[in-house]
Amino acid sequence: GEDVEQSLFLSVREGDSSVINCTYTDSSSTYLYWYKQEPGAGLQLLTYIFSNMDMKQDQRLTVLLNKKDKHLSLRIADTQTGDSAIYFCAESLRTGFQKLVFGTGTRLLVSP
Amino acid sequence: DGGITQSPKYLFRKEGQNVTLSCEQNLNHDAMYWYRQDPGQGLRLIYYSQIVNDFQKGDIAEGYSVSREKKESFPLTVTSAQKNPTAFYLCASSIPGQSNQPQHFGDGTRLSIL
Numbered sequence: 001g002e003d004v005e006q007s008l009f010l011s012v013r014e015g016d017s018s019v020i021n022c023t024y025t026d027s028s029s030t031y032l033y034w035y036k037q038e039p040g041a042g043l044q045l046l047t048y049i050f051s052n053m054d055m056k057q058d059q060r061l062t063v064l065l066n067k068k069d070k071h072l073s074l075r076i077a078d079t080q081t082g083d084s085a086i087y088f089c090a091e092s093l094r095t096g097f098q099k100l101v102f103g104t105g106t107r108l109l110v111s112p
Numbered sequence: 113d114g115g116i117t118q119s120p121k122y123l124f125r126k127e128g129q130n131v132t133l134s135c136e137q138n139l140n141h142d143a144m145y146w147y148r149q150d151p152g153q154g155l156r157l158i159y160y161s162q163i164v165n166d167f168q169k170g171d172i173a174e175g176y177s178v179s180r181e182k183k184e185s186f187p188l189t190v191t192s193a194q195k196n197p198t199a200f201y202l203c204a205s206s207i208p209g210q211s212n213q214p215q216h217f218g219d220g221t222r223l224s225i226l
Binding site for chain 2: 031
């Protein structure tokens with residue numbers, strides 16, 4: 001079945017690391033994505049990882065994938081107040097078109 | 113700069129009225145998508161189109177209609193049959209059939225009931 005779960009809230013202090021977690025159920029997922037949504041705006045692609053990779057690093061962002069446990073995480077190093085937003089993980093299913101299944105989103109609040 | 117433009121940013125609907133949300137892209141993408149976002153929920157797929165003059169229902173198509181007469185444009189009509197239309201609507205586009213080509217999103221239209 002298609003189901004992607006995330007915790008709803010995360011609160012951190014500026015300068016700390018943030019870790020946002022996601023679990024998914026479909027083992028046929030090909031790519032897994034992280035999107036950021038600021039208030040009143042659309043989704044901005046942050047990074048993505050192919051399902052046969054374990055880790056991907058992109059500047060302050062580190063994505064870890066545990067395919068056995070179907071667990072995906074996004075670590076933001078040196079979190080800034082501008083990182084406050086909703087973060088969505090999404091899995092891309094192996095269908096006839098690029099179907100994305102989104103999690104409910106994690107609201108990250110960064111306090112000074 | 114290439115991107116996706118959604119208009120209007122805010123839209124109000126009266127009872128029994130159809131309203132149309134605009135989505136235009138200049139990314140030269142063949143595939144386009146419409147999603148609905150409700151508070152505390154992820155995005156749900158309404159309709160998608162992989163090529164001009166072709167479109168398919170997504171997971172929550174009831175009460176909505178689309179057209180795809182031009183590659184650049186994928187308007188969504190929220191009909192009076194949609195009894196709970198208040199939501200944030202997002203349009204996206206991508207290169208079709210390749211999972212490593214991510215979907216790019218517009219800035220959304222917020223629809224409310226008068």
